[in-house]
Amino acid sequence: MQTLRQFLSPAPSRGFRYRRLPSTSRIPSTARHNSSHARNLHHQTPFHSSAAEAPQQQQYPDPLPSTNPALSFPCLDHVETRSATLSRRAPGAGPEPSYTTGRTDTFHSTDPLLLDWGGILPSFAIAHESWGTLNADRSNAILLHTGLSASSHAASTAANEKPGWWERFIGPGRPLDTERFFIVCTNVVGGCYGSTGPGSVDPANGERYATRFPILTMEDMVRAQFRLLDSLGVRRLYASVGSSMGGMQSLAAGTLFPERVGRVASISGCARSHPYSIAMRHTQRQVLMMDPNWNRGFYYDGIPPHAGMKLAREIATVTYRSGPEWEQRFGRRRADASRPPALCPDFLIETYLDHAGEKWCLEYDPNSLLYVSKAMDLFDLGAEHREMIAGLRGKNQYKLDAYRQGETLETAEAADLCTLTLPETPYQETGDAEATLEEAAAADIGASDEPPADLVAGMRPLADTPTLVLGVASDILFPSWQQREIAETLRKAGNKKVMHVELGVEQSMFGHDTFLLDLENVGGALKRFLER
Numbered sequence: 001m002q003t004l005r006q007f008l009s010p011a012p013s014r015g016f017r018y019r020r021l022p023s024t025s026r027i028p029s030t031a032r033h034n035s036s037h038a039r040n041l042h043h044q045t046p047f048h049s050s051a052a053e054a055p056q057q058q059q060y061p062d063p064l065p066s067t068n069p070a071l072s073f074p075c076l077d078h079v080e081t082r083s084a085t086l087s088r089r090a091p092g093a094g095p096e097p098s099y100t101t102g103r104t105d106t107f108h109s110t111d112p113l114l115l116d117w118g119g120i121l122p123s124f125a126i127a128h129e130s131w132g133t134l135n136a137d138r139s140n141a142i143l144l145h146t147g148l149s150a151s152s153h154a155a156s157t158a159a160n161e162k163p164g165w166w167e168r169f170i171g172p173g174r175p176l177d178t179e180r181f182f183i184v185c186t187n188v189v190g191g192c193y194g195s196t197g198p199g200s201v202d203p204a205n206g207e208r209y210a211t212r213f214p215i216l217t218m219e220d221m222v223r224a225q226f227r228l229l230d231s232l233g234v235r236r237l238y239a240s241v242g243s244s245m246g247g248m249q250s251l252a253a254g255t256l257f258p259e260r261v262g263r264v265a266s267i268s269g270c271a272r273s274h275p276y277s278i279a280m281r282h283t284q285r286q287v288l289m290m291d292p293n294w295n296r297g298f299y300y301d302g303i304p305p306h307a308g309m310k311l312a313r314e315i316a317t318v319t320y321r322s323g324p325e326w327e328q329r330f331g332r333r334r335a336d337a338s339r340p341p342a343l344c345p346d347f348l349i350e351t352y353l354d355h356a357g358e359k360w361c362l363e364y365d366p367n368s369l370l371y372v373s374k375a376m377d378l379f380d381l382g383a384e385h386r387e388m389i390a391g392l393r394g395k396n397q398y399k400l401d402a403y404r405q406g407e408t409l410e411t412a413e414a415a416d417l418c419t420l421t422l423p424e425t426p427y428q429e430t431g432d433a434e435a436t437l438e439e440a441a442a443a444d445i446g447a448s449d450e451p452p453a454d455l456v457a458g459m460r461p462l463a464d465t466p467t468l469v470l471g472v473a474s475d476i477l478f479p480s481w482q483q484r485e486i487a488e489t490l491r492k493a494g495n496k497k498v499m500h501v502e503l504g505v506e507q508s509m510f511g512h513d514t515f516l517l518d519l520e521n522v523g524g525a526l527k528r529f530l531e532r
């Protein structure tokens, strides 16, 4: 298998020649691989070349002294060491880490789930945890939706005392008050913390789905969650609450099941993904998929693509925080100013990103990242998109019927779902630049106050649902114009119970991660909304 360094470093050219070295003069592997200057010198140097003289032992590049020493790359060495450690794991145990944050409850649905883009899950599991007590008439339930990669472990429980990702927000008297509400949080379908996802076993063949897992959407995740609610006997939620991707799901829940959702809270979410956020997720998916260990998703018996995951997380972290925060925290300081600059992480902001990637690269299933991140890109509550999906669901209903009757469909029937190729004719921009700019200005709700008609029509099911929309001015991933857009869209659709809160930079410089960090402003607004 190709090592990361082989993957990243140019291979020696065809004309590159070797000569035998005395063992004492072998140069360190790092220098061997990186001394391109030395390589250039090789071409001007006479070598042993006849077959008779050809050395039988392993050959090494010419160690002639270079003008400058080769740099060292501890960041690459570290990644290679991790690959080696992972490959040495006990045979049979598999190098694939098991993704878990502790004990959860699991709901199993044996009724097949038809997904928006035509895929089918013949059965599925939803891992969930809960806090507080469901009241007698089951009217105090709050469904808490997670961000992209979070588990159902939002707060510590008796079964799992480890702090959860919203630990300070859940408990007696807290924003999600466990003395009043029964809060349930799930790991989404597509995830890897106990719910069915690409790492799960396909009942059709007993193998892991890997990239045979179907494309899914926010709405698919929500439909699966409502199956869980059915099993808990919860007909109507007191509220649907979520941040980031959870903010998308919260709106999706209210739009899909308006009669079953009493209130919607969407924090740092959006009504549809915008091109910049799609672009940023695209780059994460691409670096991950370019890691040779990803192996088109079939890595479960091999080394997981931890290098790609690390880089993906670093890019994601750039979108989760803000420049002004980093200006304050790190400025232009280097980790060790007494040493010469390095190509590996050097500035504090670099070591910070490196640390974020290191910490996470084995914490989440890479295939789950791809699928869930894509589902975020596909999110669009506009009427045109919703109608298109409704049509598709109608067309694919036969699949659900077939599965319910115990029939299995030929895989070939789904083949048309995954053959997207780039068109042969290069894309031509349409419309004049001025009109495009005007449209862009109109999309800035702050400037025009006129939300897109398509979105107003698509979100009309939420016209009567009290809704909290919270945005953060320092957020570059879900910029605050998107939450303004949600609020104005809902108002235009006739909703008179919209509470819109925008936290300025003076309140939070934490960017998108504000929802995880700002108990006072985010938690405070949520508590006021839920208890009024």
Ligand SMILES: CC(=O)SCCNC(=O)CCNC(=O)[C@H](O)C(C)(C)COP(=O)(O)OP(=O)(O)OC[C@H]1O[C@@H](n2cnc3c(N)ncnc32)[C@H](O)[C@@H]1OP(=O)(O)O
Residues within 6 Å of the ligand: 146, 147, 148, 149, 243, 244, 245, 246, 320, 330, 348, 349, 350, 351, 352, 353, 355, 359, 513, 516, 517
């Ligand atoms: C898109 C969606 O749907 S949801 C996306 C939501 N966001 C995420 O998933 C990102 C999650 N964010 C995190 O995990 C964050 O760590 C949080 C929010 C939990 C906590 O944030 P903070 O308290 O500000 O911690 P921060 O992110 O700065 O990280 C601190 C860590 O960085 C380390 N660190 C800080 N500065 C540096 C530096 N210059 N170099 C190296 N390491 C550093 C600290 O030592 C600490 O390490 P540790 O976690 O191993 O103890």
